[in-house]
Ligand SMILES: NC(=O)C1=CN([C@@H]2O[C@H](COP(=O)(O)OP(=O)(O)OC[C@H]3O[C@@H](n4cnc5c(N)ncnc54)[C@H](OP(=O)(O)O)[C@@H]3O)[C@@H](O)[C@H]2O)C=CC1
């Protein structure tokens with residue numbers, strides 16, 4: 622048996638992100654999917670019938686035959702749940718699992734701004750995991766979230782710059798893929814040959830989530846980073862891959878070459894080294910004048926490596942660049958999986974399992 626060996630339940634398993642979890646967890650060395658849950662529309666049916674499977678690869682046979690459960694703690698036989706629930710129901714359901722002593726690794730937005738809930742990218746703010754010790758749902762359960770998909774990609778590019786320099790402000794225009802809107806998502810007549818310059822709530826998330834992620838843990842709270850960030854978010858007819866056209870301003874005198882160098886030489890913290898889904902490199906800098914492109918570069922590092930190109934001096938801010946990240950892998954299920962791997966390697970899942978074995982689950 623591996624040092625790490627956990628039974629995983631997936632909440633919202635039939636949806637687009639839930640399916641990506643199932644795909645990424647196939648043959649995972651530490652995690653085995655033992656339960657899948659979704660709405661009452663799907664509960665009671667075999668997974669292969671309940672899910673409108675979107676991937677070209679077949680459903681892993683061990684999952685295809687599982688019966689879909691209702692999203693109640695007592696219906697799920699697992700050590701940890703991954704949540705890909707619709708945000709209209711995620712808040713209540715995730716809380717019920719945490720109160721029942723189950724660790725919740727959530728991809729939904731509901732608890733991202735909760736004072737005691739880490740908004741986590743393992744390579745960026747692994748120390749924020751300590752907030753878990755301040756959570757008090759009962760019975761050892763806890764909630765950890767990953768950021769919005771656009772936020773995740775952008776932060777992967779900004780964190781090495783904040784590490785190396787005194788970053789003051791960021792202006793970014795996001796070109797966001799259709800898969801970010803789930804399935805079936807944006808109506809085809811709105812999407813094809815068009816750009817929609819509004820994604821509900823997205824610009825607000827980009828204004829707030831980075832400040833928490835890049836903030837400093839101060840006792841039992843995060844002191845938000847002093848960073849000014851303004852975003853414009855558009856939906857474009859691309860299948861996968863959110864592209865960010867960004868410019869950054871520093872408090873010191875920094876040029877494009879130094880920015881490219883900081884991105885190339887950044888090394889993720891040692892605590893991430895043993896994590897199976899950790900990409901290497903974390904960020905790749907591409908020199909071709911027409912890179913990065915969603916079609917060519919979105920699958921870098923299995924969808925976990927962020928690509929940066931067109932790093933240039935900028936007459937308005939100091940430096941500008943184009944950044945590409947996989948919105949449903951690095952920005953959703955893959956990011957959450959990496960969070961769960963960090964929880965495992967730092968002992969949080971073993972601790973929760975030990976607590977669950979000694980205390981009766983909440984009713
Ligand atoms: N980090 C990020 O940036 C991203 C986050 N997301 C977030 O991930 C989540 C899932 O997104 P996506 O997969 O696209 O959404 P989908 O609509 O494809 O899937 C939603 C899932 O939630 C289930 N569900 C819906 N209503 C209920 C209910 N009342 N009770 C129990 N389960 C329910 C559905 O079950 P059923 O099939 O039975 O209806 C389905 O499994 C959302 O919160 C979304 O915002 C998504 C993309 C990127």
Ligand SMILES: N[C@@H](CC(=O)OP(=O)(O)O)C(=O)O
Pocket residue numbers: 708728729730768769770797798800801802820823826948
């Ligand atoms: N809004 C994102 C996807 C998403 O669901 O984001 P969030 O996890 O912040 O709700 C997009 O459209 O690409």
